[in-house]
């Protein structure tokens with residue numbers, strides 16, 4: 726494990742001073758807007774690396790029962806770890822349903838650690 730991967734990663738993210746803002750991925754994105762990062766010759770989703778670091782390389786089934794990295798902010802290219810959480814696929818779907826039914830609530834900036 727060298728630090729270069731993570732330095733390389735964060736150099737592609739628009740890191741803001743404000744930790745409540747979305748930090749958007751600046752490099753390659755797919756059609757859905759998700760950022761992709763090459764790590765050890767493997768493409769991985771940028772927001773997964775943002776939250777999990779090298780654990781993002783683990784096969785999905787080895788890792789927290791196939792849980793996924795979800796966005797609180799509904800911004801697929803966002804890599805702000807504060808906006809990311811580990812959830813099951815079902816959580817993610819429920820989150821989307823909840824958000825739709827409450828007409829797109831923006832990520833609350835009032836929460837503080």
Ligand SMILES: [Zn+2]
Pocket residue numbers: 746747748798799800803804805808
């Ligand atoms: Zn965000």
